[in-house]
Amino acid sequence: MQKWSRVEGLKNGGARTTQGRVYQMVSDVKQDQAIKPSPVDGLLDFCARIGRTLMAFLQVTGRLGLFIGESISHVFRPPFFPKLVARQFMDIGYYSLPVVGMTALFTGMVLALQSYTGFSRFNAESAIAGVVVLSVTRELSPVLAGLMVAGRVGAAIAAEIGTMRVTEQIDALVTLSVNPFKYLIAPRVIAGTLMLPLLVLIGDIIGVYGGYIVSIHKLGFNPNSYLTQTWDILENMDVISGLVKAAAFGFIVSLMGCYHGFNSQRGAQGVGAATTNAVVSSSILILIFNYVLTQVFFS
Amino acid sequence: MNDVTPKLELKNVKKAFGPKKVLQGVDLKISPGKSLVIIGGSGTGKSVALKCILGLLHPDEGSILIDGRESVGLPPRERDQVMHKFGMLFQGAALFDSLRVWENVAFGLIQGRGVDRRTAYDTALEKLHSVGLDESAAYLFPAELSGGMQKRVGLARAIAANPEIIFFDEPTTGLDPIMADVINNLIVKSVKQLGATTLSITHDLASARKIADEVAMIYQGKIIWQGPVSSLDRSGNDYVDQFIHGRAEGPITDDIKARV
Numbered sequence: 001m002q003k004w005s006r007v008e009g010l011k012n013g014g015a016r017t018t019q020g021r022v023y024q025m026v027s028d029v030k031q032d033q034a035i036k037p038s039p040v041d042g043l044l045d046f047c048a049r050i051g052r053t054l055m056a057f058l059q060v061t062g063r064l065g066l067f068i069g070e071s072i073s074h075v076f077r078p079p080f081f082p083k084l085v086a087r088q089f090m091d092i093g094y095y096s097l098p099v100v101g102m103t104a105l106f107t108g109m110v111l112a113l114q115s116y117t118g119f120s121r122f123n124a125e126s127a128i129a130g131v132v133v134l135s136v137t138r139e140l141s142p143v144l145a146g147l148m149v150a151g152r153v154g155a156a157i158a159a160e161i162g163t164m165r166v167t168e169q170i171d172a173l174v175t176l177s178v179n180p181f182k183y184l185i186a187p188r189v190i191a192g193t194l195m196l197p198l199l200v201l202i203g204d205i206i207g208v209y210g211g212y213i214v215s216i217h218k219l220g221f222n223p224n225s226y227l228t229q230t231w232d233i234l235e236n237m238d239v240i241s242g243l244v245k246a247a248a249f250g251f252i253v254s255l256m257g258c259y260h261g262f263n264s265q266r267g268a269q270g271v272g273a274a275t276t277n278a279v280v281s282s283s284i285l286i287l288i289f290n291y292v293l294t295q296v297f298f299s
Numbered sequence: 300m301n302d303v304t305p306k307l308e309l310k311n312v313k314k315a316f317g318p319k320k321v322l323q324g325v326d327l328k329i330s331p332g333k334s335l336v337i338i339g340g341s342g343t344g345k346s347v348a349l350k351c352i353l354g355l356l357h358p359d360e361g362s363i364l365i366d367g368r369e370s371v372g373l374p375p376r377e378r379d380q381v382m383h384k385f386g387m388l389f390q391g392a393a394l395f396d397s398l399r400v401w402e403n404v405a406f407g408l409i410q411g412r413g414v415d416r417r418t419a420y421d422t423a424l425e426k427l428h429s430v431g432l433d434e435s436a437a438y439l440f441p442a443e444l445s446g447g448m449q450k451r452v453g454l455a456r457a458i459a460a461n462p463e464i465i466f467f468d469e470p471t472t473g474l475d476p477i478m479a480d481v482i483n484n485l486i487v488k489s490v491k492q493l494g495a496t497t498l499s500i501t502h503d504l505a506s507a508r509k510i511a512d513e514v515a516m517i518y519q520g521k522i523i524w525q526g527p528v529s530s531l532d533r534s535g536n537d538y539v540d541q542f543i544h545g546r547a548e549g550p551i552t553d554d555i556k557a558r559v
């Protein structure tokens with residue numbers, strides 16, 4: 001019996017020693033019974049599992065919170081590294097332009113095509129311009145640009161910082177008296193937060209243009225009236241809300257990339273996992289915050 | 300010997316990762332200007348001990364004194380001042396791969412201490428010369444260097460700011476015997492020039508004999524023997540004997556068997 005609980009303790013490691021002791025007590029009581037799990041055992045195990053999951057969750061949330069706090073504080077405290085920020089502007093902003101542009105163009109085009117199939121049944125073709133411009137500026141441009149940038153930039157940031165972590169380059173930074181939050185993370189967070197709105201603004205224009213092309217050249221609309229309809233329905237708030245969303249998404253993407261890279265486990269596998277986690281978590285957070293922000297802006 | 304404040308002193312330093320107790324009470328003393336080498340098997344916590352001293356890991360218990368002053372739990376600004384005394388050569392060199400060789404060497408000067416680029420460049424070249432690299436290497440990127448050259452650049456970076464205490468984590472592993480000896484000589488030479496105190500880690504005994512004044516052996520999270528390098532061969536400690544002769548039979552392997 002004693003042997004069994006020791007093995008259990010070993011398997012569970014230190015984090016579960018309390019539970020190991022509980023096991024021992026429980027198993028001492030049932031010394032003469034056979035070693036088949038009783039309902040008490042099952043219940044204890046269940047509670048322990050819930051407790052552990054909860055603790056792990058709180059731990060991760062706490063660590064993430066501290067990380068965010070530290071990152072933001074270094075964004076505003078000197079010394080700054082303008083050269084590094086400029087480089088991130090290029091990496092995150094400029095080099096994402098083709099991807100975001102293509103996404104926006106085809107989204108705008110398909111949107112016009114699909115709304116035509118629907119709206120022509122009710123003779124409501126004149127609504128197409130409005131549908132295109134509102135969907136693009138409010139939702140599609142920010143969300144799709146955010147997701148594309150999460151895949152492109154979030155992954156790259158996580159891989160780069162993760163590699164620096166596992167090859168001890170981050171440790172080397174610290175021993176050379178340079179704060180990695182200042183040198184690595186702040187420039188990326190600044191660039192991500194400022195560049196995504198710019199990308200989305202360009203995406204807005206290209207997306208609307210995509211809808212325009214299809215409507216004019218394929219569906220035979222009048223160019224002038226299409227543009228007038230677009231302008232008439234568009235309000236400042238539609239564009240602004242999209243840009244605010246974009247800033248939030250840019251912050252999320254760069255921060256999650258940095259966080260997962262910074263806490264990468266050792267080895268190539270660790271970096272791979274960090275990259276995946278960065279993309280998945282930022283994509284999900286983008287969708288969640290998109291809902292939250294939409295709620296804030298339009299209700 | 301006892302009346303000098305040790306340059307670096309560890310008292311009962313403990314560190315665990317979850318259930319895994321890596322350091323279980325390390326005690327260590329290095330006098331100013333001396334060179335101590337820690338030997339010990341793979342995974343015994345040598346690098347972890349170094350990282351605790353450097354403040355990269357936070358020890359669970361114990362104290363680390365530098366020039367007689369506690370360095371565990373210092374606020375960031377004072378931590379920075381302590382850092383300025385340190386130079387470190389990492390196990391894998393840890394060069395910044397987005398920067399050129401000379402920028403790597405000058406990094407601590409430019410970013411950490413605000414030296415202007417021109418002066419830092421001259422210093423970097425001088426340090427590169429002292430580790431046997433010339434101007435043609437200065438503009439390469441770390442990925443374009445061989446392992447031995449990377450170690451040398453790492454060494455140049457470690458000594459760039461004329462630190463008072465230099466740490467070497469396995470300076471010779473992965474190098475051919477000749478290159479290993481070149482690095483050993485470089486370490487001895489640079490240290491003599493700077494008058495620095497050094498703490499090195501290695502399992503290369505030839506290297507240990509060459510660069511050490513004193514040797515300490517770490518085993519199961521503790522220092523089990525420390526003494527002058529001259530008495531390494533008659534330490535009277537079976538664990539040390541097994542380690543320095545590289546025998547497959549002995550107390551260390553017995554312990555492993557007993558655990559399994």
Ligand SMILES: Nc1ncnc2c1ncn2[C@@H]1O[C@H](COP(=O)(O)OP(=O)(O)OP(=O)(O)O)[C@@H](O)[C@H]1O
Nearest residue numbers: 316321339340341342343344345346347348390502
């Ligand atoms: N960040 C960490 N998280 C979890 N475990 C770690 C961490 N760093 C080190 N360890 C564990 O601590 C032990 C000691 O590691 P360390 O790197 O100090 O070994 P070492 O003595 O330097 O070995 P080597 O000579 O092979 O470099 C290893 O078992 C390792 O798995």
Ligand SMILES: [Mg+2]
Nearest residue numbers: 345346390468
């Ligand atoms: Mg090591």
